[in-house]
Amino acid sequence: MEKTQENSCAIQCQGIRKVFGTVVANDNIDLEVRYGEILALLGENGSGKTTLMNMLSGIYHPDEGRILIDGQQVDISCPTDAMRLGIGMIHQHFKLVDVFSAMDNIVLGTEEKKIKPKILRQKILDISHQFGLEVDPDKKIRQMSVSEKQTVEILKVLYRGARILILDEPTAVLTPQETEKLFAILRSMREQGAAIIIISHKLHEVMDISDRVTILRKGKSIETVNTAETNEKALTEKMVGRPVTLEIERPQTEKHERILDVYHLTVEREDGTTALDDVSFTINTGEILGVAGVAGSGQKELCESIAGLMPVKEGAILHKKQDIIRKTPSEIIELGISMSFVPEDRLGMGLVASMGMTDNMLLKTYHRGKGPFIDRKPNRELAERLVKELEIVTPDVETPVRLMSGGNVQKVLLGREIESDPNLLITAYPVRGLDINSSYLIYDLLNEQKKKQVAILFIGEDLDVLLELSDRIMVLCHGQITGIVDAKEVTKEQIGLMMTGSRAEEVLGNE
């Protein structure tokens, strides 16, 4: 990376437009990144951030507009082109081969001749030292933590000589401490003249790391501002397009009765690894118990074992003093335990993608009516009511839910679960992929249930939200509980330490 390039334009996008069918994903977007700076691309879900970046990395081709690299117009028609031009993209979902070592993953797909492992190892270590990355080139990917994997992804593009880095929501899977580490690396790259684009919707991170911010809204580039001259509130308003309040309510409720007791629960995954290790906790009525933890710390298994979808190895789960471990999922549903679990692909469990809202409403109640036939009428009415109450946007209640946007799908799912009048609501990542407005609507829905004395187990990702919404927070690390703390008396950093294995006593005692 030559010093002379500093502050010259790395990428210029001019009037970029991209249409998918009838959806205009990008419309007349202008963007400019210089060498030696970090540009944050800020926008709500569906504002076209990822589409734009995918065009820069050669996955899509723009319908209109020009892309200039180092001041010269280029056509990027495949990812190899992007690589040749020095653009490296680090995707949200890692693209690594699990059974290969870091080293193998880094050279995979490069066009050069095979290098001796010894020389290659040195080459990789040299690059890592240059930017302050920590990596063991011989370690297998599957033995790595999330942040280690991300380091390998970054090394992969650096090894290919990328001078322009694009990171798609890189902090979504990291603890606060890991995020700090990543930002230190990015800053060191900036010092050495790289151009960095970071996609994010976490405002404080944008304020923390970036030099300039480009805001996208509904596929259009709204404005580019210097980070030093703005604040979180102003950015939100530009992103959403109108003034918003960013406070989440935490209503106080009266009665707290134990509704679910989990005693020494141990659960093994199918491959024999321990998912939950001697977990004990209680949930009370009228309470939101937040669950924090790095992805894959046992959240999924916790939900599924309570819902009766996963065999339990040891321990007991008492619902109103009644053990539910041997019960079938349908018996557990009858008890009033409702789970809305939204895995990565959102439609994987809970909703049937190709069916409309009506048929999805049927999912948990279809077997109740008499006779061999299903009765769609009450469900169509329910669907229509939900559309009105929750402001769900859909052409028709018979439109397949896969054609609906993420926020609306979440509303359908949560709306149905709430309609079933549960006394315990398990909800995992209910705002994943939602815009700010819809997210707050979901928080309101949960709070309303809390006021009705429903017990809520809330598996969350965003620590800020967990801290504001929950009454208590339970932190999971490698399937163990590292602490259950009062949400009002804990800081984000303390939760972060507990997420990586420190016990609550140590963390809180030190303060």
Add this chain to the structure above:
Amino acid sequence: MNKQAEDRKKAGKEPLIRITKRAELSVRGARLLRIGAFLLALAAGAIFILCLGYNPFLIYGVILSGSFRSAMAVQAMVKLMIPLLISALGITLAFKMKFWNIGAEGQIIMGAIFASYFALFHDQLPHPVLILVMLVAGFVGGGLFGLVPAYFKAKFNTNETLFTLMLNYIALNTIVLLRDGPWRDPESPGFPKIARFSANATLDRVFGVQAGWIIGLILVVVIAVYLKYSKQGYEIRVVGESQATARYAGMNVKKIVLRTMFLSGGICGVAGVCQAAGSDITLATSVAGGVGFTAIIVAWLGHLEPLEILLFTFFFAVLEKGSTVAQSTYGLSSNCASVLQGIILFFILGCEFFIRYQFTVRKRGVR
């Protein structure tokens, strides 16, 4: 820097043609597209016939007239439809569940074998009773044969495609075993064969065609209603879409898989009964004769919708009957029917791509 400039050149132009997503077509648009694909398939078929040195218009004409020139021709054509329609409906149940039942062939045969037992050894029963017993026996036979791969799938997660496919050969050779051994007709000299069914064990004729066509039509309605309006049909669709969702909703996925495969195999078994007791009037090794495989094509072309399946069955039967006439009239090999079927399949399935995607050609003078 020089190297970079070079790289930039190498980065190349916008590709001449690229694939882009389009707005999902309306029902009407999709229908037009499919009709268009069908016409294109006929055109491609015409080129194929032309290459063989025949006049495609003449051949198409003969195929059409061959099926409709007389009442007898129509009856023969309908006779071809019966096993194809019934087994395609059977397969549909399994396919809706995304259980790839390639074993209709074997299930047809098993149904025929079970029914033949009663036809051969209990034909003293009153006619309506005997026919009913044969149909039930055929259903149970095909169903049990369908249950085998379903059981292993549910228990050990075996691959149902390979499993059902291999069971076909077991079924086929079971007939050979019976024909050469215990069920061999002692009165038939020369090649071993199974005795002809008595008139008592033969399906009645309605409008000159064996009664199987009534069973087929009833099944079209029953399956359509079952899939769309029954709880079990709903379960099948949910399991097909996502087993995780089905379990989440409290469904017993294993039970549903077993039940559905029993029904799927059972209906294919009924197809076997109709073929043996209605058309062949004996149990021959050719009782399935590839119908179980053609049924897969028909079910797929018909989007697993019973009414559409009826339409495609009709069409395939016309093609089949017509090409035998074309063979006798012009000497065109009857295998040509299979080639034409293949061409149609290619075009109709290929056009599904264009329902969601389109080609975009590079605009001139962009650079």
